[in-house]
Amino acid sequence: MTDHDVATAGRGSARASGTGGGAEGGPEPLRQRVSAFVRDRVFPVEALLDAGGPGTAEPRRRLRAEARAAGLWALPLPSGLGGGGLSLSAYGPIAESEGASDHGPAALGSAPLLDVTMLARHGSARVRSAYLRRLVSGDLRTCYAMTEPDVPGTEPLLTATRAEPRSGGWTVTGRKWFVSHAAEADLVTVLARTSGAVGDRGGLSLLLVPTDSPGFRVVRELPVLGAGGQYEIAFDRVEVAGDQLVGEAGQALAIAGERLQLGRTLRALRWVGQAQRAYDLLCGRAVARQGAHGPLADRQLVQQHVFESLLALRSTRPLVYEAMALVAEGRDARVEVGLAKTAAARTLQEVADRAVQVFGAAGLGPDTALPALLRTGRTARILDGPDEQHVGAVARRALRSAAAGSAVRSG
Numbered sequence: 354m355t356d357h358d359v360a361t362a363g364r365g366s367a368r369a370s371g372t373g374g375g376a377e378g379g380p381e382p383l384r385q386r387v388s389a390f391v392r393d394r395v396f397p398v399e400a401l402l403d404a405g406g407p408g409t410a411e412p413r414r415r416l417r418a419e420a421r422a423a424g425l426w427a428l429p430l431p432s433g434l435g436g437g438g439l440s441l442s443a444y445g446p447i448a449e450s451e452g453a454s455d456h457g458p459a460a461l462g463s464a465p466l467l468d469v470t471m472l473a474r475h476g477s478a479r480v481r482s483a484y485l486r487r488l489v490s491g492d493l494r495t496c497y498a499m500t501e502p503d504v505p506g507t508e509p510l511l512t513a514t515r516a517e518p519r520s521g522g523w524t525v526t527g528r529k530w531f532v533s534h535a536a537e538a539d540l541v542t543v544l545a546r547t548s549g550a551v552g553d554r555g556g557l558s559l560l561l562v563p564t565d566s567p568g569f570r571v572v573r574e575l576p577v578l579g580a581g582g583q584y585e586i587a588f589d590r591v592e593v594a595g596d597q598l599v600g601e602a603g604q605a606l607a608i609a610g611e612r613l614q615l616g617r618t619l620r621a622l623r624w625v626g627q628a629q630r631a632y633d634l635l636c637g638r639a640v641a642r643q644g645a646h647g648p649l650a651d652r653q654l655v656q657q658h659v660f661e662s663l664l665a666l667r668s669t670r671p672l673v674y675e676a677m678a679l680v681a682e683g684r685d686a687r688v689e690v691g692l693a694k695t696a697a698a699r700t701l702q703e704v705a706d707r708a709v710q711v712f713g714a715a716g717l718g719p720d721t722a723l724p725a726l727l728r729t730g731r732t733a734r735i736l737d738g739p740d741e742q743h744v745g746a747v748a749r750r751a752l753r754s755a756a757a758g759s760a761v762r763s764g
Contacts, residue, residue, distance in 0.1 A: 380443050387425055387461065388450040394419055395454045396722070402456045403725065405581040416460040417491055427462035427489050430469055434489040436462075441615075441681035445622055445674055452623020453630045454722075455729060467616050468495045468542070472561075475600035475608055480561065484540070496538040498529035498586060499609070506531075507742050509544060509606065510552050514588065516545040516560055522595040523547070523560060525588040528572070535584035536571050538564050543588065544609065547602050559599035559608055566591045578728045617690050617737045618680050621673045621697035624733055625666070628701040631726045632662050635708035642711075649711060658707040665700040672696050688750050691743040698740065702730030 398412045420426045429444040430436025439447065444463075451457035458464040465488045472480055472488075487493035500506040501513060514527025525545055535541065541562050549556030562569060568591040575583040600608045636659060639650040649655045676693035679686035705726040709716035716723045734740050 384446045391457045420461045430489045436489050445677045448622040449626040452626035477596040479596050494538045495540045496535045498532045498543045514545040516547045523593045525591045528587045530585040531583045535586050557605040558602045559605045561597040617694045618676050621693040624697040624701040628704045631705040631708045662704040669696040669700040691747040695743045698733035705730045
């Protein structure tokens with residue numbers, strides 16, 4: 354891997370033009386192609402992929418092969434590593450279209466964006482050489498382990514997992530849970546305390562742990578509202594090489610902050626894509642469903658569901674794209690990301706719920722995507738920090754800004 358590859362990946366493959374870099378066809382035709390791929394290829398196998406297990410291997414392999422053949426593989430990842438080279442700003446609409454299905458990012462190879470960005474910026478030379486190209490190709494799978502049982506996910510300072518120094522490396526002991534796709538991962542990035550006591554602000558570090566290491570095990574799967582894919586994992590004196598440390602020892606909070614800002618924005622974009630999908634289903638049902646007195650679309654209460662859903666979408670989408678623009682520029686976007694994440698989660702839950710109401714009993718069964726969309730909308734209000742955390746954090750910053758402005762005016 355060349356220094357140019359590392360620099361490109363470290364910028365999230367940003368390009369000054371923002372027109373999609375080497376991706377063929379420009380941003381809007383590309384977005385339409387991605388939307389068509391997700392609709393025609395991913396939607397039909399969602400139920401199978403949701404079920405998990407060995408039966409998902411073949412459809413996953415087939416989707417990845419089809420995405421490569423269509424020129425849609427790994428669009429936001431560095432072109433020097435085999436990706437499409439899209440800038441973050443150009444990738445925003447693509448992320449929304451991919452996100453119409455929970456399985457879209459993985460099928461199209463963009464799912465490793467957070468790990469590629471993090472390791473390109475903070476990984477050792479050996480880590481970059483050994484892992485980055487394999488991440489982009491899809492040959493290497495990763496997961497991220499931060500939350501622990503009986504510890505609030507919003508309080509990383511209470512992390513109890515420890516990494517003790519040993520000759521040439523570390524020994525990791527602890528337990529994590531709600532780790533996405535841990536059973537399939539080859540590597541796990543784990544937050545652990547390398548110095549100090551529980552509660553100290555310093556002393557937290559990130560380490561890359563191969564999942565085939567002695568002492569690592571998947572404890573159990575943790576279904577979320579009936580859906581699989583989340584796991585509890587354990588580390589029993591797992592030995593980790595020294596150059597598997599991500600960044601410097603004690604710098605985990607700063608690195609995790611970078612990752613969270615981009616990760617929350619990507620989630621918000623994908624949730625908007627799913628809210629749009631729910632809205633399209635709602636409108637299609639209202640127009641097609643005939644009652645004794647004509648189509649549902651003629652009823653005022655159904656029209657209100659359509660109006661409120663459209664209002665939520667139109668109000669949320671600008672917030673999310675404003676956050677993405679700031680993140681792409683490398684600026685402080687904590688307020689904008691907090692607003693975007695909270696608004697997108699609420700919008701997805703609200704629109705999916707209204708669509709279920711218009712579908713009636715059919716919206717509760719297996720014949721539409723609405724149960725999965727509703728489930729995702731509810732979990733979205735907890736994932737990456739609950740609504741309450743973002744409401745409080747954004748409000749405090751807004752009030753500090755107001756107080757500073759008042760002091761300037763009075764002075």
